[in-house]
Amino acid sequence: MTIELSHFTATLLFAIFASIVFGITQRSTSREMVRYGLYCFCLFVGGVLLAGWAMWLLKH
Amino acid sequence: MAAKTNPQRAGEVPSATFSAMTVVAPAVGWLVPGLGHMVQGRWWRGLLLFISVFAMFFLGLAMQGKIYAPNTGDILDMLGFVGNLGAGGLYIVSQGMGWGQGAVHRATADYGTKYMIVAGLLNLICAVDAYHIALRKKG
Numbered sequence: 001m002t003i004e005l006s007h008f009t010a011t012l013l014f015a016i017f018a019s020i021v022f023g024i025t026q027r028s029t030s031r032e033m034v035r036y037g038l039y040c041f042c043l044f045v046g047g048v049l050l051a052g053w054a055m056w057l058l059k060h
Numbered sequence: 061m062a063a064k065t066n067p068q069r070a071g072e073v074p075s076a077t078f079s080a081m082t083v084v085a086p087a088v089g090w091l092v093p094g095l096g097h098m099v100q101g102r103w104w105r106g107l108l109l110f111i112s113v114f115a116m117f118f119l120g121l122a123m124q125g126k127i128y129a130p131n132t133g134d135i136l137d138m139l140g141f142v143g144n145l146g147a148g149g150l151y152i153v154s155q156g157m158g159w160g161q162g163a164v165h166r167a168t169a170d171y172g173t174k175y176m177i178v179a180g181l182l183n184l185i186c187a188v189d190a191y192h193i194a195l196r197k198k199g
Contacts, residue, residue: 003122003168010171013119014178017112021182024105025189028199 015044081194089190090148093183096190109186116179117150120160125172127151127160140173146180148187 005013023037081100089096094110097103121127128140144151154160160176192198 001122002124003119005119005123005168005171010123010168010175014116014175017116018178018182020108020112021185024109025185 011048012045015041015048019044079194082191085194086187086191089187090146090183092149093147093186096187097193100190100193102193113147113179113183113186114150116175116182117147120172120175120179121154123172123175124169125160125174125176126169127154127176129155140177143177143180146182146184147176148180148183150183151180 019037019041022040023033023035027033027036085096085100087096088099092110093113094106094108097106097109126140128137128144130141131137147154189198
């Protein structure tokens with residue numbers, strides 16, 4: 001079985017799974033886990049978007 | 061005069077409690093993602109960790125990523141092996157089945173390789189977390 005993902009889809013999936021793991025392992029209570037997981041997700045996706053625009057600026 | 065006992069101050073880390081679980085939990089947690097949490101009664105956490113690491117690893121395989129065998133070549137190949145080894149049982153099964161041995165010749169296959177390395181590294185984080193729970197350093 002082969003899967004072809006777009007770059008952005010691959011980024012989103014990566015961010016989701018990594019954020020779940022970070023949220024659970026780096027915090028103690030359920031509420032803190034969810035908050036930190038969402039925070040990590042925003043950083044992952046935001047960082048990718050930022051890096052993408054930075055590369056566009058470098059190119060142009 | 062009887063000695064006063066010191067109540068634990070806010071923010072202090074509780075002292076470690078070593079037991080057989082401090083060895084068993086990280087070991088089974090490395091072997092099966094999330095199992096280290098499940099054997100300590102954290103079922104939902106363990107299940108979410110299992111789903112996350114498992115899904116990331118198998119997405120990597122589905123994207124035709126490469127799994128590194130033990131090697132003493134390029135430093136990046138050695139680091140790739142260490143990352144893959146972190147996936148524990150997933151890595152062992154993959155090596156046994158001969159998965160992930162194709163040449164990486166597409167961008168998505170490179171993503172797949174990185175997915176599997178990160179899945180292994182995340183699994184190591186999970187195993188360490190299971191160890192901390194066994195030590196009673198966190199809830």
